[in-house]
Amino acid sequence: MIELQDVCKIYDGSTRALNGISLKIEDGEFAFVVGPSGSGKSTLIKLLAGELRPTDGKVLINGFDIGKIKNKDIPYLRRTIGVVYQDFRLIDNKTVYENVAFVMRAVGAPPRIIKKRVPYVLELVGLKNKTRRLPNQISGGEKQRVAIARALVNNPDVIIADEPTGNLDPARSVELMSLLEKINGLGTTVLVVTHERELVNKLAKRVIAIEHGTVISDRTGGYYLDEKEKIQQILV
Ligand SMILES: Nc1ncnc2c1ncn2[C@@H]1O[C@H](COP(=O)(O)OP(=O)(O)O)[C@@H](O)[C@H]1O
């Protein structure tokens, strides 16, 4: 479970990136986080991934308290979360297979398990035929899917993706969202930061909208307002 209680994050003593966020995401939920550039979405993701600590308030994820977690416990936290970063963070001189196997080795998985699990996950993301390629020998969409495979491979409780469709054409974006839905269907909690208004509205999931570091709307049923709709809503 993910829970934020009155969370503030101030950078360099002055930039207030998050300004009193409270929310709860239950196990097995699928939620979108939307909002304009600079509203604090990536800061929220980095707090959940244990890359940053809150300036104020409480961040709880999978039984860990990010404000209090000891550095030696961060690897245990990371095992419960798969993060898909906006810039992929793939290792250039490792094959697709190795990029994924690597994160299993990093948590000490036995070779026998790695040999079974990596092909399974690569098949799930549709990369069965690209396992021996290097990152510079695959397309942007395929790199994105390697990043997802890597986030998935240790069977985390939660998958968090920061604008995973940022570099994809519309058809690929739809495909990627269906993949995340499929993963959610297998029981994983999924949290996706995105700008894809049409997709968000079509998928009709929970939508958490952030502006200036606060939650301005949190509704289920796909509800990503554009500026005109927001004004209309204020008027009625
Ligand atoms: N490492 C940092 N140091 C200082 N300011 C930062 C840092 N990262 C983000 N910010 C600022 O915090 C605010 C929120 O940023 P961010 O969380 O990246 O927003 P988003 O992902 O919604 O675009 C912005 O004003 C941004 O400039």
Ligand SMILES: [Mg+2]
């Ligand atoms: Mg961002």
